[in-house]
Amino acid sequence: MKNQWYSRTTFVILVRVSHSVSLADYRAALTTRGAAAPVLTSLLARLPVAMIGLALMLYVQRVTGSFAVAGLVSAGNLVGVAVGSVVQGRIMDRLGPTRPLLVVSAMFAVLVAAEIAAVQARGPALTMILLAVAVGVTEPMTGPASRALWTRLLPPGQVRDAAYSYEAISMEVFFILGPGLAGLLVNMPWGGTGVLVGACCMITGSTGFALTRAARGQRPRGDERKSGSPLGALATPGMRSVALAAFGFGALLGMIEVAVPAAAERAGHAAMGGLLLSVMSVSSVVVGVLYGMRPWPRPMYLRLPTLLLVFALLIALLALPRTLLGLTLALLVAGSLITPQSTSHSVALETAAPAGTATEAFGWVITSVTLGAAFGQSVSGQVVESVAPPAAFLVASGVGLLLGALLWSRRRTLLADDRGVSSSTFAGAVS
Structure with missing residues (x-):
């Protein structure tokens, strides 16, 4: 009986995570009833997601003239975001997104104003760093809330998977636009323009999202309330495997983000780093x-480790070119697996996360990527300084292969659904 239950559970999981999506599925997801307002407001809220930290760093450097202080302020903001994404996610899973987002948006506004005042006054570095941490903690987590909302708006299947894919793609677009906007706005007459504009977009979008009918109507159902485990969303082995995949993904991105500008600078074209x-x-x-x-691969338990391993191998190609043109072509190849991984992380939460932890689970993905990026940037910086950028790409590939192998050894944790599958779910899947 146990083996029979396990085989049925496995079948349901594979059915649910193996869907492919079409352009019609994307259209159906974005035009579903009740989705328009959350989609538009969340777009505004997430536009500056890759902009706030960089704009703050450039602003502090411009005012103080110190890259060291600016780097510590940026790192503090990154730590704050990593903590805040999980804490806010856990609260939103319990209360719904409206009240938490309204509260943190107000706190975020006050703290951004305090940070700007501290920078303008050239206050103590410690004050600016601590405020940057607080700004990160209160940065409204509209992304996880938006991702969790699709579980209410759409039934499991291809259209919901398309919605998750849209979430990942839109975030990728913002990560393209954010740094460019930050670099543009810091050159305005007032260096804090980027921080102010980014904060206003985030506050306006988050408040608007929180007040939409879909967000206000989202409440945890009685059968989805958490068991009270202190680990929260990380209570299941499958969720810990998703976090490991996200950490590895972030670590490789962090290494690339340091090594590529270093390669451009070494080639005598420092301004090309961001463009690459x-x-x-x-x-x-x-x-x-x-x-x-x-x-x-179709099955999710194979997809996550395979994508990370192949991504690590593609990064090794970045060490081969001796010209920036060659590096550009290699980056086009390696970059092709970024969105597939982030999309897969989001879809994997469907079966990996404990019931009632959808927002917190996505917060853990953000935290894992953030911590991975911090780790990757620190390691890559040391390798670039002591050896050369090509060596950093090879080290990144080695780290990715090690983490990918560890994830492969844990692949079956992504196969078991620790929450169980109800008979109605199974009947719906097989029909």
Whole structure:
């Protein structure tokens, strides 16, 4: 009986995570009843997601003249975001998104104003760093809330998977636009323009999202309330495997983000560093849409480790070119697996996360990517300084292969659904 239950559960999981999506599925997801207002407001809220930290760093450097202080302020903001995404997610799973988002948006506004005042007054570095941490903690997590809302708006299947793919692709677009906007606005007469504009977009969008009918109507159902485990969303082995996949993904991105500008600087074209990274993101978005139509491998328990391992191998190619043109072409190839991975992380939460933890689970994905990026940037910086950028790409590939192998050893944790599958769910799947 136990083996029979396990085989039925496995079948349901594979049915649910193996869907491919079409352009019609994307259209159906975005035009479903009640989705228009959350989609539009969340777009505004997430536009500056890759902009706030960089704009703050550039602003502090411009005012203080210190890259060291600016770097610590940026790192503090990153730590705050990593903590805040999980804490806010857990609260939203219990209360729904409206009240938490309204509260943190108000706190975020006050703290951004305090940070700007501290920078303008050239206050103590410690004050600016601590405020940056607080700004990150209160940065409204509209992304996880938006992702969790699709579980209410759409039934499991291809259309919901298309919605998750849309979430990943839109975030990738913002990660392309954000740094460019930050660099543009910091050159305005007032260096804090980027921070202010980004904060206003985030506050307006988050408040608007929180007040939409769909968000206000989202409440945890009685059968979805958490068991009270202190681990929260990380209570299941499958969720810990998704977090590991996200950490590995973030670590490799962090290493690339340091090594590519270093390679451009070494080639005598320091200004090309940001453009090269944007080229990688362009291929990521294009391939991400196509990958959603025919994902490979189909089973999620194979997909996550395979994508991480192949991504690590592609990063090794970045060490081969001796010209920036060659590096550009290699980045186009390597970047093709960015959106497929972020989309797969989001879809994997369907079966990996404990019931009632959808928002917190996505918060853990953000936290894992953020911590991975911090780790990757620190390691890559040391390798670039002591050896050369090509060596950093090889180290990144090695780290990715090790983490991918560890994830492969845990692949069956993504196969078991620790929450169980109800008979009605099974009947719906087989029909």
